[in-house]
Amino acid sequence: MAVLQIGTIEAIRNKKTQLLDNWIKGLQASGATRNLKEHDLQQQTSEFINLLSAGLENGNGSSLAIGAWTDIRQFLERLSASRALLGHDSQQTASFIFAFKGPLFGLLQEHYRNEPEQLAEQLWEVSELLDALGMHTIATFQKSREAVIKRQQEELLELSTPVVKLWDGVLALPMIGTLDSQRTQMVMESLLQRIVDTGSEIAIIDITGVPTVDTLVAQHLLKTVTAIRLMGADCIISGVRPQIAQTIVHLGLDLQGVVTKANLSDALKLALTRLGVSVEKAV
Known part of the structure; x- marks a missing residue:
């Protein structure tokens, strides 16, 4: 998984407010915030950045399967389940992660503007990390969606056989x-x-x-x-x-x-x- 420099992790932590503002704007522009309350969106995006920073500090260079990434995996699973209940599709749900790429890439370009080699390396590692998180989100969304559909089918069966x-x-x-x-x-x-x-x-x-x-x-x-x-x-x-x-x-x-x-x-x-x-x- 991602082998990120301390400078990248510090940049994410120090520029959290800037990242949040640009990220939320991107989510709103893509339509991924449909049926979401502004307060909930603020809370979810802020929690994700905090969990991402903690995961990078404790699990840098490791697979998402290890314990250091447990909290962020569980967060994404809860997020996927809530999106499924709201009627979002997989694209809208995955946009929560992928819309974060633009603001983060822009932050890294500013941070490593005088170090092009470091910039290219860090952009690649960050992209791999976010792709892995995005795929995990999509996979858990599909499971949540299937569970919702199965429950709805059972409810329809009950409604279609009234005694x-x-x-x-x-x-x-x-x-x-x-x-x-x-x-x-x-x-x-x-x-x-x-x-x-x-x-x-x-x-x-x-x-x-x-x-x-x-x-x-x-x-x-x-x-x-x-x-x-x-x-x-x-x-x-x-x-x-x-x-x-x-x-x-x-x-x-x-x-x-x-x-x-x-x-x-x-x-x-x-x-x-x-x-x-x-x-x-x-x-």
């Missing part, structure tokens, strides 16, 4: 979109828990919003039905359109023992009948 109480003892689960193993598992867990919580006797799975039913989807449905029955409840599948019925027949799928209805209202009527409830229109 609704239609009547005392009757639950409905309207399915929308394609069924897969992960979603089926979440559906079963959510539905079974609601059966326990409400003591419901009948669960209706409405597949009106499921675009297609193939062998895999049918297997997922059968697993869910089996799990419901093991909990001591009955299951009705509604929303079996003509196209889906034809597909099931052509595929030779065995749905014997599974009660199906064309729509949710018919399924509810059957559920109420099984519960001994009679609903009549008011005269």
Whole structure:
């Protein structure tokens, strides 16, 4: 890693205010400060320069992997995670580091104006150091972003599989979109828990919003039905359109023992009948 002279480290420390001002101006010009509060930006840039100075003093000439650079690595990881939550992309996040190059290069040119060889050497070492920090920032940003996306997907799955109480003892689960193993598992867990919580006797799975039913989807449905029955409840599948019925027949799928209805209202009527409830229109 960087083999920097004491003069370079002292120049960074002594010209901190100048570096901060020019760095922040560069960040603002590049659009990397979107959704950031001015106070937070001031604090983050100042903390980075302090950690950079400490790392150079204790880990000069070493890899970023050693303990001397632990604090600045952890700082960049926290920064990347916060940028991911703010909706920044990798370019905006990496700009936090790369925008620091211009002000720092300008400072070194002033400091080594009479020593061109030293200037070239120090510019190279500083560039390598900032590139390594920038790459670490991008790598940790990608991990943070993937974690955010995964959590959002899980939240969407939960929102897309709501369990609704239609009547005392009757639950409905309207399915929308394609069924897969992960979603089926979440559906079963959510539905079974609601059966326990409400003591419901009948669960209706409405597949009106499921675009297609193939062998895999049918297997997922059968697993869910089996799990419901093991909990001591009955299951009705509604929303079996003509196209889906034809597909099931052509595929030779065995749905014997599974009660199906064309729509949710018919399924509810059957559920109420099984519960001994009679609903009549008011005269």
